Amino acid sequence: MYILVNGEYKKRDEVAIDLEDRGHQFGDGVYEVIRVYDGAFFAMKEHMERFIRSAEEIKIDLPYTIGELTGQLEELLRLNKTEDGGIYMQVTRGAAARKHLFPGKDTRPELTAYPIPCSKPAKEQEVGISLSLLEDVRWLRCDIKSLNLLGNVLAKQEAHDRGAYEALLHRSGMITEGSSSNFYGVKNGSVFTHPANNLILNGVTRMKVEELCRQNGIEFLEERLSTEGLVSLDEAFITSTTSEVIPVIKVDEGKIGEGIPGPVTRKLQKLFDELIAKETKV
Numbered sequence: 001m002y003i004l005v006n007g008e009y010k011k012r013d014e015v016a017i018d019l020e021d022r023g024h025q026f027g028d029g030v031y032e033v034i035r036v037y038d039g040a041f042f043a044m045k046e047h048m049e050r051f052i053r054s055a056e057e058i059k060i061d062l063p064y065t066i067g068e069l070t071g072q073l074e075e076l077l078r079l080n081k082t083e084d085g086g087i088y089m090q091v092t093r094g095a096a097a098r099k100h101l102f103p104g105k106d107t108r109p110e111l112t113a114y115p116i117p118c119s120k121p122a123k124e125q126e127v128g129i130s131l132s133l134l135e136d137v138r139w140l141r142c143d144i145k146s147l148n149l150l151g152n153v154l155a156k157q158e159a160h161d162r163g164a165y166e167a168l169l170h171r172s173g174m175i176t177e178g179s180s181s182n183f184y185g186v187k188n189g190s191v192f193t194h195p196a197n198n199l200i201l202n203g204v205t206r207m208k209v210e211e212l213c214r215q216n217g218i219e220f221l222e223e224r225l226s227t228e229g230l231v232s233l234d235e236a237f238i239t240s241t242t243s244e245v246i247p248v249i250k251v252d253e254g255k256i257g258e259g260i261p262g263p264v265t266r267k268l269q270k271l272f273d274e275l276i277a278k279e280t281k282v
């Protein structure tokens with residue numbers, strides 16, 4: 001496997017990350033996961049723009065333009081002959097003596113990227129999943145795709161231990177998102193989801209779903225849902241780069257709607273599949 005390290009392509013055993021890399025010690029960095037279908041990147045532009053924005057928000061100066069970085073990732077795909085899967089990319093503030101203050105200008109950000117296995121969660125997409133409701137105890141800049149994922153990791157594990165596929169996070173009874181996904185409710189044919197503000201990550205899949213709704217006459221409303229309102233939803237679903245669109249049929253012991261995937265979710269799954277085929281065809 002080839003790994004992109006600061007513009008160079010190295011073998012796995014040639015990669016050495018410094019003990020005092022700030023990603024390792026502080027989680028001081030940002031990342032992206034980009035899906036690859038049929039040897040082509042899906043939604044590359046959106047992922048790149050979000051990556052640049054996340055880096056800017058935490059004041060990391062990326063030494064590459066979007067064009068240069070896109071070229072490097074394309075070369076990485078080619079070298080690894082990746083057909084179906086994903087690319088994980090991260091940048092940290094670099095290596096320096098362990099102090100909270102930013103290091104000096106001579107410290108270079110550490111950018112790495114490599115292929116990861118990724119396949120459609122076909123069973124979950126077909127039958128639907130259950131979620132477990134948990135308090136959102138993360139920080140107030142969830143719009144940054146930060147390497148600091150402890151709140152997300154603990155929530156995902158807790159949901160898993162309770163037998164659920166994903167966590168459904170709420171702040172004081174208002175639903176935000178999943179631990180690694182966005183959440184949507186459907187009522188009377190309209191899709192409701194948390195506004196894209198500092199309390200959620202504006203998912204690339206969320207952007208695509210919004211676009212699909214608008215193009216196909218499905219009302220897309222950025223309105224918060226409450227935990228109490230879950231019982232009155234007709235349908236629910238989650239989205240992410242790796243999950244795509246997955247129906248939610250249960251939250252803890254409570255059924256969503258009829259307890260089976262609903263028609264609006266099914267329609268969006270179909271539209272999303274068509275979009276992948278359209279955008280990744282060569």
Ligand code: PLP
Nearest residue numbers: 180181182201203204205240241
């Ligand atoms: N929300 C959180 C907290 C996430 O970690 C992710 C993805 O990892 C998402 C939402 C979905 O984002 P995307 O559709 O860009 O994968």
